[in-house]
Amino acid sequence: MRQAGRFLPEYRAMRARYGFLELCKNPEAAAEVTLQPIDRLGVDAAILFADILLLVEPLGVGLEFAKGEGPVIHRPVRGAVDVARLQPVDVDSAVPFVFETVRTVVRALGGRVPLIGFADAPFTVASYVVEGGASRDYVHTKRLMYEEPEAWHRLLSVLTDATARYLNGQIAAGAVAVQVFDSWVGTLSPADYRTFVLPHVAALIKAITPGVPVIHFGTGTATLLPLMREAGGNVIGLDWRVELDTAWASIGHDVAVQGNLDPVVLMAKPSYIRQRVADILRRAGGRPGHIFNLGHGVLPDTPVDHVKALVDMVHEMSSK
């Protein structure tokens, strides 16, 4: 899960110096932010710090990070004409700074822990591009699916191609595994996922450099997990709304899983966190192929010492 962020004072200090996109585009600064959680928390892997929308900017839809409002897209894609107007994305010239960040991080890590690359999945990126920003009901996104399915599939193909090249560029630069985040896909029914999303995620994962492990993550996906597994990935992410043992059994123990602590549990005192960690480890049953993780990202007000305590207790309790 993304582990750099506002809960870390050293991250907030960087954000006081750099605008958000500026930070993502400065390889030295982005590398520093990527590395911050490693020493501070003792986690077992570094996760590339990058925004999910870096790939959206070169599409020419007018991306802007408005203060306090998250991303705003000034020319949202609402129909076939808008899709046809999208700029082709030459990943190497569009986001060279991301690959430079990867190289910088890998150099600085010197093999201490691996670096995991990351990108958002086509549906989740499309949801921003179509809605024009964050959304609750995904009305425009679903309307495009239902009313203009060809334009929808064209849009997802464009995003899938660019995302595959983006992830393969991160791998070429030194990432040893990649995460595909389909954060908002839980808004879909299983039938809609199968028709409008699965073929594209499957194509994306198939296009990733062979041999590199892929972590496939979403939230609110209780009914989508078997379909996400079908789409691909060596590891399937589980949010906290599912029970780890039941969910793992439902998709098969021949695939690995990642999860599944509710991030809000980290607001409680460490003795309570410990009970919840014990429950997850009990459900994982010591089986190989469980990566302990949160069910979604660390929340901004989370006490840093609670996150550190979590990492320590997982190391201690899972080595038993």
Place this chain on the structure above:
Amino acid sequence: MRQAGRFLPEYRAMRARYGFLELCKNPEAAAEVTLQPIDRLGVDAAILFADILLLVEPLGVGLEFAKGEGPVIHRPVRGAVDVARLQPVDVDSAVPFVFETVRTVVRALGGRVPLIGFADAPFTVASYVVEGGASRDYVHTKRLMYEEPEAWHRLLSVLTDATARYLNGQIAAGAVAVQVFDSWVGTLSPADYRTFVLPHVAALIKAITPGVPVIHFGTGTATLLPLMREAGGNVIGLDWRVELDTAWASIGHDVAVQGNLDPVVLMAKPSYIRQRVADILRRAGGRPGHIFNLGHGVLPDTPVDHVKALVDMVHEMSSK
């Protein structure tokens, strides 16, 4: 599902004349809004128009409907001291206008269709009371659960008692069934639901006037459905993220279900809506105990003629 609302021009006309709370508190106006969808859409039941937070106002937490922002609670409940400070709610003196609205609606309906009463479930009401308004991550709500479970249970008991008296008052005034909306409960893990919510919903449903059917509804509840069923209700609501046949089988065909069209489908053209209705009816399999409905409320920009077309096609296709 709530069927009066902004998608109806006659509702918008009423809102131009009345503030939101003002509309809820004026029995003649609230009755008119309750009745608007009956003639316009041809639905099979009327749903009481009332806000979920009418019961919150008498608790003394400083409820206000800020323009365009939804409800704001000026003194949110964050711990045991705040819970102890809550005002006892005498339902009859606190919300007499709701019962008067029920009587007015029942009189006006003259038996054409039944009236369904409605209230939010204790967890969902508590989430507003604790967060101070709408929320995405429910950080304060869960923190209260985890850190001060006794205060949490005390809060939910207070809300459960008031809600039971509120629903029984609606029944005494003429509602022939009631809906319990636990709209935001899908943010919880099954274990948290069982510990922190289920006992209260069970107590609420048990306290409702015997013989009156209870519809128990939530969203994002794929993993909670068996527990919601255990908590009670004659009808379990299904949002669109579950497949109706699978979900119904998982909770047992001896309980009725309501659902489960994605409200966004109503944005698409009627020929497409028809395909989706056919799929739901096929999954319901002509079994008694399926109430066709949306998976959540009608969205504000929904074309009225699409909603009317939906009602007509459900009547036509389900009578075959």
